[in-house]
Amino acid sequence: MNSDSVAMTDLNGGKNKPETVCIFGTGDFGRSLGLRLLQSGYSVVYGSRDPKNSLLLPTGSKVMSHAAAACEAHVIVVAVQREHYGFLRSLALDLERKVLVDVSNNLKRGLYPESNAEYLSRLVPGATVVKAFNTISAWALQSGGLDANRQVLICGDRADAKQQVTDIAQSLGFTALDRGSLRAAAELEDLPLQLFPLWRLPLKIAICLTAFIFFYTLTRLVIYERVTTGKDIAFRIMISLANKAFPIVSLVMLSLCYLPGALAGFLQLYNGTKYRRFPDWLDRWMLCRKQLGLVALAFGFLHAIYTLVIPIRYYVRYRYNAYVISLIKDNKTYEFDNTAAWRFDSYFSMGILGFGLFVLLGITSLPSVSNSLNWREFRFVQSKLGYVTLLLCTAHTFLYGWDRFLNPQSxxxxxxxxxxxxxxxxxxxxxxxxxxxxxxxxxxxxxIRQGWERQAKTSANGSDSKIDQRLMA
Amino acid sequence: MNSDSVAMTDLNGGKNKPETVCIFGTGDFGRSLGLRLLQSGYSVVYGSRDPKNSLLLPTGSKVMSHAAAACEAHVIVVAVQREHYGFLRSLALDLERKVLVDVSNNLKRGLYPESNAEYLSRLVPGATVVKAFNTISAWALQSGGLDANRQVLICGDRADAKQQVTDIAQSLGFTALDRGSLRAAAELEDLPLQLFPLWRLPLKIAICLTAFIFFYTLTRLVIYERVTTGKDIAFRIMISLANKAFPIVSLVMLSLCYLPGALAGFLQLYNGTKYRRFPDWLDRWMLCRKQLGLVALAFGFLHAIYTLVIPIRYYVRYRYNAYVISLIKDNKTYEFDNTAAWRFDSYFSMGILGFGLFVLLGITSLPSVSNSLNWREFRFVQSKLGYVTLLLCTAHTFLYGWDRFLNPQSxxxxxxxxxxxxxxxxxxxxxxxxxxxxxxxxxxxxxIRQGWERQAKTSANGSDSKIDQRLMA
Amino acid sequence: MNSDSVAMTDLNGGKNKPETVCIFGTGDFGRSLGLRLLQSGYSVVYGSRDPKNSLLLPTGSKVMSHAAAACEAHVIVVAVQREHYGFLRSLALDLERKVLVDVSNNLKRGLYPESNAEYLSRLVPGATVVKAFNTISAWALQSGGLDANRQVLICGDRADAKQQVTDIAQSLGFTALDRGSLRAAAELEDLPLQLFPLWRLPLKIAICLTAFIFFYTLTRLVIYERVTTGKDIAFRIMISLANKAFPIVSLVMLSLCYLPGALAGFLQLYNGTKYRRFPDWLDRWMLCRKQLGLVALAFGFLHAIYTLVIPIRYYVRYRYNAYVISLIKDNKTYEFDNTAAWRFDSYFSMGILGFGLFVLLGITSLPSVSNSLNWREFRFVQSKLGYVTLLLCTAHTFLYGWDRFLNPQSxxxxxxxxxxxxxxxxxxxxxxxxxxxxxxxxxxxxxIRQGWERQAKTSANGSDSKIDQRLMA
Structure with a gap:
């Protein structure tokens, strides 16, 4: 029971007559929603054509014919697939002036010209249709919203109907957010069908870069060797080449993650204000910085393991042993190279510290961790520590090159x-x-980030106390 | 103050007379609850026999005798251990028609024949007892519910009393869930005493499997060697044997995690419907798949480190060195085996990529990460990427065997x-x-998963738009 | 629209006239708050001096002069920097009896003698000032509170004004917590400026310990070698010395994490009660145990990678090879040392298992994971498994020393x-x-932890059902 009805029934003197919600459809979602409504103090009536499936319905709920069920409640949840909406036309009279909640999703995008909710609204013009709950899964309803997304997105054309659905969502422990008129339903119905939209660009960059570096190195090492000396070292593809591509992709993507912030800074300097929108490509780039960084971390992680596995490899052990054998056979003295010791150890140290900081950055971008940081802390970690990570990893790469760097022989x-x-x-x-x-x-x-503008147009209300967060990293 | 009382006092013209809650008991829980109630706008009155402990009570609260405190409020929280409930009998008159909230837990399961809440109800039959807040710790109350479980489970026999407690819980920022009549109290009191119920089966399987593989390998390697050649290689127990048991347990458990989903698919094919319940053992198995996978990941992690540590081991260095020395002494030529290079490198590559994906699966099963995925994304990661992981790890094991596979000499x-x-x-x-x-x-x-049934019984409401989530992985 | 107003408008017969909130300031925060208010069903009116910036304002909101906007609403959010508060003085008449919500933060601590909210209250004495929302970022408002801190801390001198702001915060999906009178505003304004307050002590300890161990080992190894034999082994600083400092700091900090709990137990035994406060230093120590443990884990992680990188190091490969060459040149036999094999393998095994458990402890201290554990489970992991980790890591260190332990030659x-x-x-x-x-x-x-006291003062209400959580680990 929501607080609204409590207040009203209090005045009527009779407390605790729970509000009734009707659910059409006894599938997984209908059953889960009914159980949750019952747990939150609502009465639940199922509308069903077939009493057979009522065996699995939550105890405490009633099952009736569609028409009878519709009469019991003002809010009717239509938990039925779009393909079966047809039967609702025959119930038009019973549904007059009711609030129909469309919770449906489609199996693919673009199956139908109009959204399910708008189609429903056209089928039953006498009722008010509200789109809601479609981003919530049956599982999230059952697990009490603790272990799942807590946001219910709502849209519809009438404010009072939306308010009633908002009240129900809040009683069930969700956060309700109004997304506007029923025309937004198409967008809401697309949400559960999205597959990592923010990850697409970073993954595409990662795949293209990996492919480029791979073929570049393949040419430089394997094919060159084959052509010039005739030796087949194709087995190096599996680890040596992978372990050249991964660190490079990791480093480039880490820097791509910090490049837009720097560009935006220069753009603001050039514009002399923060109140001009960035170009679209920069906006899109800034929005996927977290994803860029995490993909870079994944590649860095693979690089770390590929590197640690080196001394167990057959090829490496063979080379080490062959070297020792040749030293002995040729009776050479084996000199210790102090510079090499410094260089290798510094090289590893930079890499390890950089990777350690990188892992820390990754941990702080876990939703539950970043939530527990305040704005200044988040900025400190993602911006300051991020640049230190980039610096360490760049130094690691420079030390790897050492004197071979820019050496034409290489x-x-x-x-x-x-x-x-x-x-x-x-x-x-x-x-x-x-x-x-x-x-x-x-x-x-x-x-500039505090609201100052070059043309001295700065005004009392043209600024606020928070620096644009999108620029912080 | 909850919105209910706001609405009423608005009508009375006098706003902001906060509702009073009485708390019996000045222990940690009573103090924390009182502080939180005060922060949310309630008045708090403590009932205490002993004014001494009132030194630690939150400022703004009042302390009185039990009888006087009971008169101040309609809702009385009994934050006292069950052993001390006796004194409430003498207050029966003061508690008449009040709502008593039982927040108690026991130290062990099965200490008493009836739940604490039912015992309280029997002691003070004139009052209405509601069980609530027992799953919330004093710490969670203090930290504002941000860093802690946000669900308050409520049960009781009267809906109006439950509603009042629900209102309080919601005002404190918690999500209230009704779990039925007071008979459910025993179940709620068991919840905080549970110790990883879903992890028990996976851990048992892991321990049995580890023990079996360990003794199997012990017999095959150490005991066999001892019996046939008389050599003592028992030192291999510490790492070599462990590193045979861990990867095997990891691989078997990872596949056990995907087996029930496949079985359920075949069962649905056989039944021709998704509306028949699975056998109980399959249901229980499906419920602990996440735990099976995470235990498998833990074993895989140990396998990874045990493998990376190989080249630092004394035994391994000895063997490598002894091999080089024997090569030199016997003046053999040291040939490079191209097939071995391919095999070892592929073997490591499969393992590393499989482990990398496995870690990714582990990260997406963190509550805060899986919450931020929609249903399609979660299914993509846990099902598609999960099978790729299983495929890579199986290939890794096949490559490990290589030509020794099914070789009777082994x-x-x-x-x-x-x-x-x-x-x-x-x-x-x-x-x-x-x-x-x-x-x-x-x-x-x-x-079938969309609701189709073989006997053409499919009906408009017998299906819904969401595929059964339990089957998705 | 919050439920309060719904109830009232219901009685007035006219439903759905949304409550209006006025926002002074069109910066990032003002815009984000306005958008969120619109999504939650409020009407939003911006007060602005300059219509130019209104281009970026959310659709559906109105923009007016400050005076006109102030007349439209009872609650006015002042989303303007403190430096620009001056213009509000001229609006004193329009703001009479209104609720002014101060959402401002400062760039540094201690910039001003009084808090921004108290300054605002002094500027416009006719209005009621409530401090709120300053811990919420513009980003958190936009992302719907899902991916961000959900707590709105509120303080102010009048309960009715605070209640109105609380209602708004709750309608936006946040949890509102009352922090007392306007004097608390200074504290709330400090919160977003804090930089990891609980991490300072652990990090200081870690840095001091690392520096001490580093210089100690530098003296013992590098300087001693230089002085006694004249050899320069300074290159060992990069990895060998770091890999001596990191494990030591990790082990000491892990034990420092469990020391205060043990001390508190002895203190309670000595006091004979749990109702006496611990000394301040112990309280502060206990509060940062989680941070101590996580810093220890970070150092343990670095130690693990530094160790795994050993066999790829130039210096190590040189030593191994030089050893083999010397064996061959001197024609010595190369004996297998069974004890060394046992010792090294046990040493690594203890370390790996300890590190594995340590990582598990780290994962369970992620906010979203620890939230999903009940009190008994959390205690089991952090206390029982924590001591097993400490035991394994201590054994690892003992095995590292082996017979060199207490050997005066070392x-x-x-x-x-x-x-x-x-x-x-x-x-x-x-x-x-x-x-x-x-x-x-x-x-x-x-x-004692269940409330028993030595002087038999135990009383019915002097105890509760929950053991003091701060002592559990």
Whole structure:
């Protein structure tokens, strides 16, 4: 029972006559919703053509014919597939002036020209249709909203009908959000059919980059070797080549994650205000920065394991052993190279510390962790620690190159080693950031983000106390 | 103050006379609840026999004798241990027609024949007893429900009393769920005493499997060696044997996690409907699939580290060195085996990619992550990516065996190598899945899961728009 | 529209006249709040001096002059920076008897002598000021509270004004918590400026410990070698020394995480009651145990990777190879040391299992995971499994020392090896815990934690059913 009806029944003197909700459809969703409504103090009446399925209905609910059930309640949840909406036309009289809640989803996008809710509204013009609950699964209803998405998105053409559905959603422990008129139903019906929309761009970038680096390295190492010396080292594809592609993709994507923030800073400097919209491509890029970073972390994780597995590999053990055997056979002395010791150890250290910080960034982007941080803490981790991570990983790559860096001997067929290509984007990002944090530029950017505008148009209400969060990282 | 009373006082003209809640008991829970009630706008009166402890009570609350406190409020929270309920009998007159909220828990299950709430109801028959808040800890009350379970389970025999407690719970920021009559109190009192009920079966399977593989490998390797050659290689127990048991348990449990879904698919095909209940054992198995998968991941994680630690082990370094020394002493040439290079590298690659995907599956089963996925995304990750993980890990095991596979020379005392045993269940699962995804079978299963029934009994309301979630993985 | 107004408009016969909220300021926060209010059914009116910025305002809202906008609503949100509050003085007449919601934050702490809300209250004495929403970011408002902190902290001097803001916050899907009078505003304004307050002590301890161990080991290894043999092994700083400091800091901090719980147990035994407050330092220590543990885990993680990277290091490969070459040149036989095999493998096994459990502890302290555990489960993991982790890690360190332990030959300049120092705190904690879990002591502690007091003062209401959670770990 929602608080609205409590207040009213109090005045009537008779308390606790629970509000009744009618549900058409006894499938999984209808059953779960009915159980949850009962638990929250509502009366539930099922409308069904077939009493057979009523065996599985929650105890405490009633089952009737559709027409009889419709008379019992003002709000009727239509938990039926769109294909079977037809029978509702015959109930038009019983549904007059009722609120019909459309909870349906389709199996694919674009199956029908209009949304299910608008179709329902056309079928039963005498009733008010509200689209709701379609983003909530039967499972989320059963598990009490604890372990699941808590947001119920609502749309419809009449405010009072929406308010009644909002009250029900809130009584069930959900947060109701109004998404406007029934025309928004098509959008709401698309939501459960989306498959990682924000991850598509980062994954596409990752796949293209991986493919490019892979074929580039394949040419430089395997094919070049084959052509020039005739040796077949194709077995190196499995680990050596993968372990060249993964770290490069990881580093480039990590820097792509920080590039839009730097670009936006320069754009604001150029515009002299924060009140001009960014170009669309920059907006879309900024929105998927978290995903870019997490894909980069996944590639970094694979790089770490691929690296740690090196000494168990047959090929590596063979090379080490062959080296020792050749040393002994040729009776050479085996000298310790102090510089190599420094270089290798620094190289590993940078990599490990960078990876450790990267994992930390990943953990703080888990929803439950980032929720427990305040705005300043989140910004500190994602921006400051993020740049330290980028710096460490870039240093790791530079140390990997060491003196081979820009060495023309390491070019094969005029192609520089792949790790050199991978350093371009991170270096650009680091240089841009370096410019942005010089005191004089930093002061200007901070003022702009606090609402200051170049043309001295700054007004009392043209600014607020919170710096644009989208720019913080 | 809850919205109900606001509405009423508005009409009375006098706004903001906060509702009073009485709390018997000044222990941790009573204090925390009182503080939270005060923060949410209630007045709080403590009933206490002893004014000494009132030093720690939240500022703003009043302390009185039990009888005086009971007169101040309609709702009385009994935050006292069951052993001390006796004193309430003497207050029977003061408690007449009041709502007593029993928040107590016991230290062990089955200590008393009846639940605390029913005992309280028997002691004070003139009052209405509502069981609530016992699943919420004093800590959760203090931390504002942000960092803690937000569900308050409520049961009681009178709907109006339950509604009042529901209103209070909602005002404190919790989600209230009605669990029926006071007879359900015993069940609610058991909840905080449960110790990982869903993890028991998976952990039992893991422990039995580990023990079996361990002793099997112990016999095949250590005891066999001792008996046939007299050599003591018992030191291999610590890492080599553990690292044979862990991957096998991980692979078998991962496949056990996908087996029930496949079985359920075949059962639905056989039944020709989704409206028949699964056998109980299958239901219970399906409910703990997430736990099976996470235990498998834990074993896979241990396997990964045990493998990466191999080259630092004394025994392994000794063997490598001894091999090189023998090569030199015997003056043999050291040939590179191209097939071995391919095999080892593929073997490691499959394992690493499988482990990477497995970690991804683990991350998406974190509550806060799975909440942010819609149903289609969750299904994609847990089902599609899950089968890819299983496929990669099975391929990893096959490559480990390579040509030793089914080679009778690798049998010792007629016992095949343990990894061969471990391949049985995953192969069965993969074959079953392969059958289920062939187009003709897949079409039939999809139709059944959408509500179609073989006997053409399909009805408009016998189906709904959401496929049974329990079957999705 | 909140339920309060629904109830009232119902009586007036006219339903669905939405409540209007006025927002001064069209910055990010004002826009986001307005959008959210519109989505939750409110009417929104912006007060602005400059119509230019109204281009970005949410559709459905109106923009007027400040004075006109103020007349439209009873509740006015002041989404303007404190520096620009001045213009409100001129609106004093229009703001008479209105509720002004101060949502502002400052850029730094201690910028102003009084809180922004109190300053606002002084500027417009005729209005009632309520501080609210300042801990909610514009981003959290836009993302619907799903992916963000859901708590709105409210303070103010008049209960009715606070109730109105509470109603609005609840309608937007947030949990409202009253933090008292307007004097609390300074505290609320400090909250978003805090930077990991609970992490400061653990991080300080970690940094000091790391520095101490680092310089201690630097002296013992690098400087000692330089002075006594003249050899420069400074390259060992990068990995060898780091990998001595990290495990030691990890072990010491893990034990520091369990020390206060043991101390508190002894203190309760000594006091004979749980109703006496702990000394302040112990309270503060207990509050940051989770952070201590997580910092220890981070160091343990670095230790794990630094260890796994060992066999790829140039220095290590050189040493291994040089050893094999010297064996061959000197024509020595290479004997297998069975004890060394046992010792190394046990040492690694303890470490891996300890690290595995440690990761499990870390996962269960993620907010969303710990929320899904009941009190008994949380205690089982954090206390029981925590001590097993400590035991395994301590055993790992003992096995590392093996027979070198307390061996005077391993002293350099009278300094014992660093790992020996690291064993002091864990051993103390384990011994204290061992005493606490002996049956006779355990019984006494359990009784005390259930409310028993030595002076037989135990009273019916002096105890409750929940053991003090702060002591559970």
């Amino acid at each position: 070019y094969k067929w005029l192609m520089p080693p792949a790790y050199m290509l991978s350093l371009v984007v991170p270096c650009v990002v680091l240089i841009l950031k370096l410019i942005l944090i010089t005191p004089c530029v930093d002061r200007k950017v901070t003022r | 049998y010792k005392w007629l016992m095949p190598p343990a990894y061969m045993l471990s391949l049985v269940v995953p192969c069965v699962v993969l074959i079953l899945k392969l059958i289920l995804i062939t187009p003709c079978v897949d079409r039939k299963v999809t139709r | 002293y350099k300049w009278l300094m014992p090896p660093a790992y020996m120092l690291s064993l002091v705190v864990p051993c103390v904690v384990l011994i204290l815990k061992l005493i606490l879990i002996t049956p006779c002591v355990d019984r006494k502690v359990t009784r």
